[in-house]
Amino acid sequence: MNNFNHYYDTETIRQVISVVVLNEHNALSRIVGLFSARGYNIDSLTVAPISGTEYSRMTIVTTGDKRIIDQIVKQLNKLIPVLKVNEHRNVIEKETVLIKIPIDQHLSDIEVIARAYNGHIQNVTEDAIVISATDEPHRIANFTNIINSRYNPLEVVKSGVVAMER
Amino acid sequence: MKMTGARMVIESLREERVKVVFGYPGGAIMNVYDEIYKQNHFEHILNRHEQASIHAAEGYARSTGKVGVAIVTSGPGFTNAVTGLATAYMDSIPLVVISGQVPTTIIGTDGFQEIDAVGISRPCTKHNYLVNKIEDLPRIIKEAFHIASTGRPGPVHIDIPKDITAQVADFVYPKEVNLPTYKPTVKYNKKQLKRAMSAISKAKKPLLYVGGGAILSNCGHEIRAFAKKTNIPVVETLMARGIMGHENPLLIGMLGMHGEFAANMAAHETDLLISLGARFDDRVTGRLDEFASKAKVIHVDIDPASIEKLVKADYPIVGDLKVTVEGMLESVEEYEFNDYSNWVALLNEYREKEPLRYIDSNTVIKPQWPIERVGKLLGDKAIISTDVGQHQMWTAQFYPFSFPRQFITSGGLGTMGFGLPAALGVAKANPDKVSINFTGDGSILMNIQELMTCVEAKLPVINIILNNNYLGMVRQWQTMFYENRLSQTDLSMQPDFKMLVEAFGGIGYRVSTKEEFDFALKDAVEKKKPAMIEVIVARNEEVLPMVPNGHALNEMTLIGDINE
Numbered sequence: 001m002n003n004f005n006h007y008y009d010t011e012t013i014r015q016v017i018s019v020v021v022l023n024e025h026n027a028l029s030r031i032v033g034l035f036s037a038r039g040y041n042i043d044s045l046t047v048a049p050i051s052g053t054e055y056s057r058m059t060i061v062t063t064g065d066k067r068i069i070d071q072i073v074k075q076l077n078k079l080i081p082v083l084k085v086n087e088h089r090n091v092i093e094k095e096t097v098l099i100k101i102p103i104d105q106h107l108s109d110i111e112v113i114a115r116a117y118n119g120h121i122q123n124v125t126e127d128a129i130v131i132s133a134t135d136e137p138h139r140i141a142n143f144t145n146i147i148n149s150r151y152n153p154l155e156v157v158k159s160g161v162v163a164m165e166r
Numbered sequence: 167m168k169m170t171g172a173r174m175v176i177e178s179l180r181e182e183r184v185k186v187v188f189g190y191p192g193g194a195i196m197n198v199y200d201e202i203y204k205q206n207h208f209e210h211i212l213n214r215h216e217q218a219s220i221h222a223a224e225g226y227a228r229s230t231g232k233v234g235v236a237i238v239t240s241g242p243g244f245t246n247a248v249t250g251l252a253t254a255y256m257d258s259i260p261l262v263v264i265s266g267q268v269p270t271t272i273i274g275t276d277g278f279q280e281i282d283a284v285g286i287s288r289p290c291t292k293h294n295y296l297v298n299k300i301e302d303l304p305r306i307i308k309e310a311f312h313i314a315s316t317g318r319p320g321p322v323h324i325d326i327p328k329d330i331t332a333q334v335a336d337f338v339y340p341k342e343v344n345l346p347t348y349k350p351t352v353k354y355n356k357k358q359l360k361r362a363m364s365a366i367s368k369a370k371k372p373l374l375y376v377g378g379g380a381i382l383s384n385c386g387h388e389i390r391a392f393a394k395k396t397n398i399p400v401v402e403t404l405m406a407r408g409i410m411g412h413e414n415p416l417l418i419g420m421l422g423m424h425g426e427f428a429a430n431m432a433a434h435e436t437d438l439l440i441s442l443g444a445r446f447d448d449r450v451t452g453r454l455d456e457f458a459s460k461a462k463v464i465h466v467d468i469d470p471a472s473i474e475k476l477v478k479a480d481y482p483i484v485g486d487l488k489v490t491v492e493g494m495l496e497s498v499e500e501y502e503f504n505d506y507s508n509w510v511a512l513l514n515e516y517r518e519k520e521p522l523r524y525i526d527s528n529t530v531i532k533p534q535w536p537i538e539r540v541g542k543l544l545g546d547k548a549i550i551s552t553d554v555g556q557h558q559m560w561t562a563q564f565y566p567f568s569f570p571r572q573f574i575t576s577g578g579l580g581t582m583g584f585g586l587p588a589a590l591g592v593a594k595a596n597p598d599k600v601s602i603n604f605t606g607d608g609s610i611l612m613n614i615q616e617l618m619t620c621v622e623a624k625l626p627v628i629n630i631i632l633n634n635n636y637l638g639m640v641r642q643w644q645t646m647f648y649e650n651r652l653s654q655t656d657l658s659m660q661p662d663f664k665m666l667v668e669a670f671g672g673i674g675y676r677v678s679t680k681e682e683f684d685f686a687l688k689d690a691v692e693k694k695k696p697a698m699i700e701v702i703v704a705r706n707e708e709v710l711p712m713v714p715n716g717h718a719l720n721e722m723t724l725i726g727d728i729n730e
Contacts, residue, residue, distance in 0.1 A: 021347075025284075025296055025298065026284060026288070026296070029285070033288050033289060037289045067474070070474060071471065071475060074470050074471035074475075077470065077471070078470075078471050080293040080313060080345070080347060081347055082347055
């Protein structure tokens with residue numbers, strides 16, 4: 001019999017958590033502060049108000065072993081303005097990326113690659129093309145890698161993950 | 167009724183039936199202090215340092231179970247208070263701390279005495295508020311008292327900008343708190359309790375492991391009754407001293423780093439650890455993977471995050487401890503328990519074999535002696551506070567505590583400077599008891615200015631300094647683990663403590679014999695004035711037994727290993 005923390009699987013897992021939290025002064029810093037104070041990771045974090053309510057939804061992607069993920073969920077629940085914490089098991093995850101590429105490229109090639117990742121050309125100016133794509137996080141990572149390796153992008157901006165239970 | 171924000175603070179405290187407020191005025195909180203001057207609902211105790219105001223409110227709260235209240239100003243006033251907030255947070259003490267803030271128009275401009283107070287207090291409070299609108303003020307104060315005192319208690323901080331205290335609005339104090347996001351679980355899950363009870367009835371060597379939560383939820387009576395009915399032995403953590411009462415035959419003692427041999431062996435050998443309001447602190451468990459390694463664990467806590475934070479719980483129960491132990495008591499008749507008398511007898515054998523003891527001397531006072539002596543002479547007539555260090559551990563070991571809330575100490579944070587201000591809070595709340603503060607020559611200097619508060623507010627705190635001219639606990643570690651390199655722990659350079667307390671208007675004693683000590687204690691108790699008894703004690707005494715850092719509880723260094 002062994003009671004201790006290594007009782008749990010020490011395997012590191014990636015976990016998507018959504019937090020419904022009162023829109024109040026300090027709410028975001030409470031959540032972020034909890035992660036930093038207890039030494040937990042935040043891989044990505046997105047926040048937006050839930051329309052028609054006084055709440056916001058945060059989607060947090062984090063990594064840790066089972067014990068850490070359990071603690072994150074419990075400690076989040078402990079915060080006074082937190083209404084609900086969901087540990088997502090079976091989710092649709094989406095992430096958006098915006099990439100700015102110098103103009104001296106074949107627009108049609110770029111359009112084809114972007115489409116392959118649910119994206120398209122957003123804007124073209126005299127010196128730059130902006131493309132966007134919204135897809136699952138790992139596909140967005142692939143997309144970004146490809147663009148990086150071929151086109152020397154000027155700027156890459158990712159949104160962080162939003163998620164919803166299937 | 168229309169009134170200023172400052173007046174609202176006073177009226178809200180009156181609604182909460184606050185009788186004593188500790189604090190220190192300053193620029194940003196002046197409007198509130200002006201209203202304090204005009205009112206007579208509560209008494210204000212003027213500490214001489216904001217850290218001490220918070221500790222005093224803690225002493226008040228810890229000894230009574232009521233919410234302690236303190237008021238400080240912005241900037242340095244608030245930052246001074248932070249150590250107190252952190253101390254209360256670690257030990258789950260209910261406090262409401264109000265701080266002034268620069269006017270809303272100045273916030274964010276690095277104004278005079280401005281600091282991001284809610285930013286600083288966030289990690290060391292249960293919750294905090296910055297008041298943005300005067301209309302919110304009564305609701306926030308109501309919520310603060312509710313949050314501080316329910317669920318797992320803790321300090322709540324309210325930061326009020328100066329212009330908000332000057333504005334005028336209608337004052338309506340809410341009757342009820344409406345917090346849809348905060349609903350602590352009070353009542354346990356019946357199925358979980360049944361499973362736990364069934365496990366207890368099957369265990370061969372069950373052990374009640376009682377923590378500070380037992381004090382906070384006022385369930386000493388229930389725990390004693392449960393232990394008696396089932397004949398299950400009990401170990402207490404530092405924070406639970408007094409739950410069982412020192413004469414209770416089922417009390418095996420305090421466990422942990424400086425716990426009793428028998429208590430630590432009990433934890434080592436038990437097959438069912440019943441954790442009641444304890445949180446498996448590293449100073450209690452020693453090496454975690456060896457702690458209670460033969461046992462299944464029942465873990466009762468009001469804070470779900472405490473359960474399985476460090477140790478797997480086979481039978482988790484979330485709920486208020488008093489309610490849960492009442493539930494356990496009610497269902498006792500439904501189960502047939504094993505006969506635990508052999509188990510209790512074994513633990514008592516351990517106690518006899520390796521009792522808590524020290525080797526007394528005829529030439530010098532050993533530091534444990536004055537603690538035992540006060541215990542003998544005052545016993546349950548005194549409430550005992552401590553600072554932090556060797557004297558704290560000796561007090562936990564050698565004072566005969568007989569009721570909950572008799573031992574007031576900073577456990578989780580280990581805050582030096584806690585003892586004197588806490589003891590004055592204790593004295594304010596318990597005029598019928600003698601308020602004793604055991605302290606060290608290191609600790610006492612960290613909030614010595616509170617002697618002034620004691621004298622002014624006529625609070626007859628008796629400080630007993632166990633003076634070994636060392637920062638004793640650090641010196642002990644240096645001796646044991648750093649090849650005796652006594653880096654910066656020799657405190658040979660000291661003030662004349664007797665003159666010092668007399669300069670503040672109290673009574674001082676300097677004693678180096680047992681007779682002198684008896685006289686000083688008797689005299690101080692009779693004179694009912696703030697006092698300081700400096701006891702010259704053996705310089706190199708160690709706190710024993712001890713579980714060295716990183717060792718398991720059954721690997722103790724015993725007194726015989728060092729002294730004989």
